[in-house]
Amino acid sequence: MFMEKGRVTIPTDANFVEGTKQIAKLWGADAVRDCDGVSLPKNANELAKYVYNTYFVVRGDNAWGRKHPEEAQRIFLESNRIIADGKQLIIDVSKGFLKEEIAPDFDNINRWQVFDRTTNEEIKSWHLKDNLVVIDSLPFHEYSVDFLARVTWHPVQIYNYLTNSWTCEKQLCYDPAYPHTKEYIKSYLRKWLEEHKETNVVRFTTFLYQFNLIFNDKGKERMVDWFGYGEAASIPLLDGFEKETHLKMEAEDFISNGSYNSPFKMPTEKYKKYIDYVQRFVSSTMKELIDIVHSYKKETMMFLGDDWIGSEPYGPYFKNMGLDSVVGSVGGGVTIRMLGEIPHVKIHEGRFLPYFFPDTFFEGNEDNAVAELEKNWVTARRALLRCPLDRMGFGGYLSLASKFPKFVNRVASICDEFRLICDTSSKSRPYSSLKVGILNCWGKLRSWQAHMVAHELWYQQIYSYQGVYEALSGLPVDVSFLSFDDILNNDIPSDIDVILNVGEERSAFTGDKYWKNPVLVEKIRKFVSNGHGFVGIGMPSSTDSLEHCFALSDVLGVQVEKGLTLSIDKYNIEKKSSFITKDCTDQIDYGEGCKNIYALDNAAVLDIDFSSRFKRNVNVGEVKLAYNDYFKGRGVYLAGLPYSGQNARLLYRSLLYACHKEDKLNMAFSSNYNVEVAYYPSLGMYALINNSNKAQETFFFNFSGESKKIKLEPNQMLWEK
Template identity: 35%
Template sequence: WGDHPKRRFVVNDWGSYEFTVSPLAIRKFEQKFGYCMKSEDFVNAGLYNNSYKVPSPQYRDWIDFINEFVTAFGHRCVDLIHARGKKAFVFYNDHWIGLEPWGDRFKDIGLDGIIDGVFSGFETRKVAGTKDVKVRELRLHPYLFPTGVNGAPSFLEGGNPTLECKTYWIDIRRALLREPVDRIGFGGYLHLVCNHPDFVDYIQRLAQEFRMLRSLHDGDLPYTADLKVAILTAWGQLRAWGCCGHFNRGNYYNEVMESVSGLPVHVSFISFEDILQGGIPADTSVIINAGTVDDAWSGGECWANPRIIEAISEFVNGGGGFIGVGEPSALRHGSQYFQLAHLLGVDREIGLTRAFNRFQFDIAVKPHFVLRDLQSEPDFGVEVGNTYVLDEETQVLKARGRSPIITTRDFGRGRTVYLSGHKYTPDNVRLLHRAIFFAARAEEQFGAWLPTNPNTEAAYYPRHGKLVISNSTPDPQATEVMVPGGASVHVELEAYGSEIVEFNRAV
């Protein structure tokens, strides 16, 4: 369409409201909110209001305004469809602004179902967790297009659609073990699969596996530790299990969210506004804050509010856990860069205080609960670097040169963990899994239904008495799975495979 071939896309953000601006909308907005949106409210010095930006109060109002309009207008459309005896589905993918499926008004539209084309676990949870629709559908990849939507030569010479599908499926599967969807599908040109009988065979097996997984959730819930993780961002629930599109590799928040999407813990998404309005929910065990300075995921300017610092400090002091990843609570504000440095015991040198000498830490020599399953030295992909510890009360578990990369610290009755980065890998999933239980002071709950081999994961459905063990790697794996009470079962898994172990009676 005339774009430069080296830059076909300019902005790729599914949650950006830039396209909803019109003179009429601006006038109607002013009638409702009593003030007029200015160009700069949208342009934002050229950064616009993409999902990585902390939303301004004005932008939140605008989202609310458009959401109200789309809900009312969408409801009228759905009514017309229903009046003709048809069902109304929506594609929760490239652009769904105004719908806000995780918002309060979504139920008022009256949609029958929601469909999303997904590659990963966090997207699966986004669909699975959407309330108030009868049908949640995943559209799998590769699309039946010659070239995949991510540029892979899926059905072209050199493509391997079966392997491609498998690599997405293993990530989707671990999320489906936690929370089900109602159906799966494909989109595109069916004739493309003719020359790929292995793909057709694989999809048949995948569909059987999907139906089996879905059936496990019938009248049952997977065993989940009594442990609630709250992921704290500037967006909170409105962008739960969302980023700005598909998996944004290298983004700490997205990598953490992907890892968490398959863990046996309860997960919620909270915003700074939630904390200001109602405090930290009483059932929260561990808060995770992951991101880079100034972005919506770490929270940016929200960290300048002392009431936030007080609330989280009080929470941890009272026994709560806090896990910071990358640049948690980072803001150029006051004498701490990490505004929660007093909890984490770690801060980051950003170049203004290089003249300050830093505490010369030693690496903890005693084996630590958090590190126990690491198969090699930690690899977080990009680490933030230039971290330092405040004093000897920070326990440094791993460091890169003079920068600590895994630390823990007690604060009052609570615990904090700092990770200088995160990348979705089996080792790091297990590390984060352990960090969550450690921060929650719930180590004794950790062993239940845990596979000893971190390349495998397990989910137990107590009413069915069924244990699913899955292998997220391209190699065969063997593992023991710890059964509560002290026993264990041995399981052999083929590459990308899963197995079910049945227990005669619910354990």
């Protein structure tokens, strides 16, 4: 008989059985799982109701990998770029890469390409000598080689191996697109299921193809792209794609001039068709494996990470796999929403931070571990109130965490709070004051996945935009993800109140070439003119025009000075007060911001930076925040929006103002932006959360607009009826 509570998964291993029992009781855990590098105890099914066991589809069986090296997984890589100093250049393609991870595929050099990067032209006059590429070169031109390589050590195991100082065997990986390997992974799965009768949840970690994770010759990450399809450069898939579409995927289609087709770059039509082809293969193959698991009366779980490429959970083929549940790492509110809204699965689970690894759980570091836990929980909690998960858990080595008693006790209280949130919010849909449509080239396919490189890791170039989604994850608004093609082909959905376009100049997230299409511009102008809103952050609607960069400058009321229109005087530099900025008690943080933004004559400037070098009343200042009345609607511009309590409130007010819904502000509302309110109409209940580590006072407004003063302790959650 297992203890009550539930909804919590904890890691365990064969050497920490008694400690697992104690912590499971304290945290109310009803599931145990293994962790990469350790094994479950033999009596795991006596520890908890659910036993998760990690299963690797395409790595771990080195005997198979060694026996069939020709069926290894592959990736296209670009060599170091080298300047020629004569008429012949020699390039060692493997230089700078971790030699244990990749091996140049000299058996398939017909798939290699050499480029003069100075002219960006492919060079045909090259040959291989002693495994080196010899190029007929032009002096002082830059060259690189796009080469195919076999993956000889699984990248995620490299990370764990180096992080945890492992000495175990290095795992090979194999490609199930080869018929021989595909049949083998099915027979191996059946054998594994027979041997693991105690397991009732098979935790696939993950499926068939790893996201781009390449290490350099010093054992450091050289390239990481959580959305990269580079390691899906499978020879059978490349050939099958060409046969089906009559389009040949070449090395440069993956390398893309060194960008490796990151999600920030506008994808070509051929590349989009290839990732669709990969998704279909992954979905159909995984359905066969999942059906096998179900035939053994066990459930299936997908870890959203590692070999997840091709299994896009918001894609059109995900539902065909028949998965039972999904689990992923929680970096904050964005990943809560990303996990919680995945369709076609019964259970959504979040793995919270920190991982129980030696890099955090070492002697003298308990306070830092608790601080990381607290930060992770508080940022995730505001999103859970909008979109609850079904379960929470942790990863790593429980024996390490057990040495930190303050940490263990704080997790226990968080688990109780999580259960309360889930039990309450799952019974009622939270109130929303409006609906936002986030517009980029990926649309629904990458819901809650915009502006990510390596999950939710911080990057200087994107934190000013990531903060937008983090703010949205806990605001009382509904969110939908739209692609430019959606609008061009189907018009703007009638329930959208505000369109949001966020990102750097000419990126896949702001639109680039799409803004050259007059149909798109016309549709959005009409949408706003009819009383709706358009909020642009960073370089919205940016094009390659040096004179008129923002295609929707007339809507936003701002434009970019690129140096070609300096002769046109700009007088609109006076800062005004507004509904939008009313709650801003501190200086507004725009992150990295944007340079040389100026206001058009009819816009209202709400914030502007002036240089201290020279003072005059014209042609000075950089606009950071502005709005513009546009017929019956409004445009709002912000130069950037890192996440903070003040910025979340600033965004909320901007959205309300853009679509003329200011009257909804004081409905289920807190006057103090450090405190937020979630309202559940069918229950008549309000959740107030203090997102700061200090006590806060606020005026709480119920849905009718009646207010009362409330005090909350640091990080406290309070329920009001």
